[in-house]
Amino acid sequence: MTDLIDRQKLSYIAAQAADARLNVELETEGMTLNIGPQHPATHGTLRIIVRLDGEQVVWADPSAGYMHRGYEKLTEVRTFPQVTTLINRIDWLGSFANEVPFILAAEQLMDIEAPPRAQWIRTILFELSRIANVSLFLGDLGVQLGAITPVFMAFRDREYVLNLIEGATGGRFHPNFDRIGGLKDDLPKGWIDETRQVMKKLRNFCDEIENLLFGNKIFQDRTRGIGVIPPAVAQQYGLSGANLRASGVDWDLRRDQKIALAYDKVDFKVWTHPDGDSFARCWIRLQETREATKIVDQLLDGIPSGPVMAKVPRIIKVPEGEAWVSTENPLGEMGYYVVSQGDLGPFRVKIRTASFNNISIVPWVLRGVYVPDVITILASLYFILGDIDK
Amino acid sequence: MGFLKDRYNEYGKGMSVTLNTFVQTVKPKKLGGGAATVQYPREKEAPPIRARGVIALREDNCTSCMLCARSCPDWCIYIEGHKELAPPRRAGGAPRKVNKLDRFDIDYALCMYCGICVEVCPFDALFWSPEYEYSEPRIADLLHDKTKLGEWMETVPEAPELEAGAEKKKK
């Protein structure tokens, strides 16, 4: 706890003092405020119970599960091809990225590898879904802080990315394009040139958001030094993705892990930020969107030719075994632990979603902050309800 | 001047972004301006060729083999059929047994638009069409039968050409 910066330390002490003061000094009572399940700041139905002293949070507890859809159980009664269409819906903003680790796990069990062209296209679509996901975060961040314009700009430019995903896969939100052994289809003609255009637009969008939001003094006042998570605490709570990198931990599965995607063929920078505050988390995501556009550009230049589907039997039976594959999804580390007993469908699937771990730090990080900062911190932790509740 | 420049970076840049967008939107279409949105019922954007809008059925190809109904993740396809004797192909041969389709309904209220049925169909009877304007005021009306699905066959586009470097389809 020694590396907390002053602001956070002070508010932490203040919260503990407030805790002690309640019911002692002025005979005051804390006010319990339910933020959610229906609240604009929770992007869905997350409920956060906070106990307030004035506007200062003394105690906070996230209560998830209002949108539990039982994916782990559902996958047990579906065949392997059917599972991909279900798990699309876990993190609904970056849905293609949900398919990839599951398919990779199944491929690992069946001991086949997708052809290189399929791997490259997978990586491109993976990064596109990251852009679609994070660009909406950048806009939504403005709404949580009271600026209404950024979200419309985000929707405007995310539309181009969704059009690309739809052009290639047929589905805007739920592509269901990944197959065990490759991809459903190859890219349509003209898609690569269009993607290059869109990447330019997205970089322009990042500049706009940087001018409109990140450079603004009010935004910086609201986010700098708020909700500081030191690296040790971040690792203890199992944060991943941009939330961890914002605490200064240089950890990125895209770079650190050898999996059957084309990340080792491109060079990209893994951004980290030493501060660990809300601003750092938002800034990291902005930089990652930029980096993702560059990754896509590099990948487009070097797509190998060839088939997009390996030889797989028509009816897929996955041999007995267990496999764990995780990837660096837009929200953080997402992994599937697939247990197969040689049937048409998996015997058991454990889904590790990033948001569930990312919000587990909420009770720790919300202590001592003010109600408006609760919203900022929640927005900067960036969770998606489907990703929490599964 | 440094002071003013800092203030501009802190407060002015954001306002210039909104003003730029304002100018861009009110600029006439001829000069490359205009809003990013489309006034829907009057103007329409064409969906991509591969867009999964609605499933069309070519009835003649269907043998009511039930593969699609069984592979559907939420069982929204209802098929009933019976066997019929058809005249033999060559004169003097035995009459053939053909599967005749009685009922082929898709409940679009349940459909997840995953496309597995189109993929598993071994006889090329199901196709994706980018048609999307088929909303109904009542949810029960979204159950469409084979005649309706057959009408959508007209809107099915040719499969798009593939990007350079793709392997030619063997079919």
Added chain:
Amino acid sequence: MIAVDLPYWAQSLLRVLGGTVAVLLPAGTIVYLFLFKMMSFMQSRLGPMEAGPYGSMQLFAEVGKWLQKEDIQPALADKKIFKIAPLIVLVSTFILVAVVPFGPDAYFTDFEAGVFYALAVSSVSVLGILIAGWSSANKYSLLGGLRAAGQLIAYELPMVLAVVGVVIQAGSMNMQQIVFAQNHGSIFGWDGVGNPYVLTQFVAFGVFMIAVQAELTQTPFDMPIAESELVSGYMTEYSGFRFLIFFIAEFANVGIFALIASVLFLGGWGVPFSWFGWDSMDAVDDWMNVVGPLIMIGKMLALSFLIMWVRFSYPRLREDQLQRFAWKVLIPVSLVNIMLTAILKVAF
């Protein structure tokens, strides 16, 4: 002066009608022009386009929608004052417009302490907001109401102090006199544009506009409403007609504060008197009673454009930052401004 001598009842009727127009017209114009259209354009969309040409009838459709909605009162609410609260806010708007002059004879009242009255009355709406927040029996509303009270009281002070500079320079608290002093004045002997106080009191103008932004609870200072935190704060539990009243009051207040700012800093209804050779209030031609209101509306739109532009571009401050800004920046700045104005007034 206008020669017609109307009976008292007719004058009162005219005043009431005029007041209604002066409240509703700016509110409607601002909502359509800025909230519907300008905001949409700044967000790369067209805004309402269906009701009437370019969606110009949208506001009437919205009013119709609100009137049809059920007037919901929470079970635990303090029913009587829950109902009164929006009316208090609206009434404060109406009595605020009473001192704004629109022309040499087109005013509702003309009394000596006009500026003082306007600043005093503008804080009546705090009562309505506080009552609304308290009586809703909702924690979010309570937080919103308390934030509003803290904020409006804090920003009342820099606003008053900013106006003091103008009052010192004009030597009067009468709004008409302030308009006269600006249009009749001269800058170092050159009277081509009169002497609008925005030139000499630019610091006060800046402070006043920031305080107005806070007083109107527009974004960077919209914590009392704070859509994403407090779910509209004190307005959370209001629906239908009562919400409509809050809505009208909010945007009418934008217009009226813009009008007051244009009277105090931009020369009000007047054109520089040297253009037509007027040298006193009585010498002003009667046609100014028609042109004056138009000039006022023009200036009001320009200032509300500014207010709304900031609203659509900025994120929101936190409550303690807002208080710190008021007490540590705005009030010292405006005090220094008063001092300088007084010294210069004595010196010249």
